[in-house]
Amino acid sequence: MQQGLKMIVAGVAVAAAAYVAYAFVIARPPAGADPDDAAQVALGRQVYARECASCHGVNLEGQPDWRNRRPDGKLPAPPHDAEGHTWHHSDDQLFALTKQGIAAFAPPGYRSDMPAYGGKLSDAEIWAVLAYIKSRWPRDIRERQDTATRRAREAR
Numbered sequence: 222m223q224q225g226l227k228m229i230v231a232g233v234a235v236a237a238a239a240y241v242a243y244a245f246v247i248a249r250p251p252a253g254a255d256p257d258d259a260a261q262v263a264l265g266r267q268v269y270a271r272e273c274a275s276c277h278g279v280n281l282e283g284q285p286d287w288r289n290r291r292p293d294g295k296l297p298a299p300p301h302d303a304e305g306h307t308w309h310h311s312d313d314q315l316f317a318l319t320k321q322g323i324a325a326f327a328p329p330g331y332r333s334d335m336p337a338y339g340g341k342l343s344d345a346e347i348w349a350v351l352a353y354i355k356s357r358w359p360r361d362i363r364e365r366q367d368t369a370t371r372r373a374r375e376a377r
């Protein structure tokens with residue numbers, strides 16, 4: 222084979238290998254937040270105390286009067302316990318909301334105090350904090366949210 226042709230073939234092989242590696246990474250089944258995994262929950266508890274408790278409450282109780290917008294138009298932080306609506310969302314939605322922030326899913330110009338944690342927390346830390354939040358829900362709420370998570374993944 223000519224030298225030039227060999228290099229093209231090698232280049233194509235490298236590109237194909239990179240593509241397969243990339244496809245593997247994005248096609249991998251999503252990681253999860255397991256409230257029965259004691260180690261994950263312990264890490265999540267620390268992350269929650271450090272990053273989330275200041276707004277969502279040390280006991281996941283949210284900010285006072287959380288259903289009503291403030292005079293500045295922004296919503297207070299909702300609770301993450303069973304009183305809030307966090308459990309209405311699937312694991313993957315909660316992961317995306319935490320990683321990308323609310324603004325990524327809201328109409329243009331929507332203002333929110335909820336930060337995007339993508340640059341600050343690793344994916345493992347985000348799953349861990351969600352595992353901790355889920356560990357604080359009563360069994361029936363957990364089961365309903367598990368169903369939402371499963372349905373959302375099956376629908377993909």
Ligand code: HEC
Nearest residue numbers: 272273276296297298299306307315318319323333334335
């Ligand atoms: C500076 C305050 C602040 C901090 C810190 C904060 N949040 Fe929030 N969060 C909010 C506000 C405010 C909302 C309501 C968003 C809106 O609609 O404007 C919210 C909403 C959310 C929601 C959507 C809840 C739902 O029921 O729709 C999730 C999930 C969430 N936060 C997770 C987290 C996690 C996890 C952390 C810590 C890693 C965190 N937040 C830290 C202020 C905060």
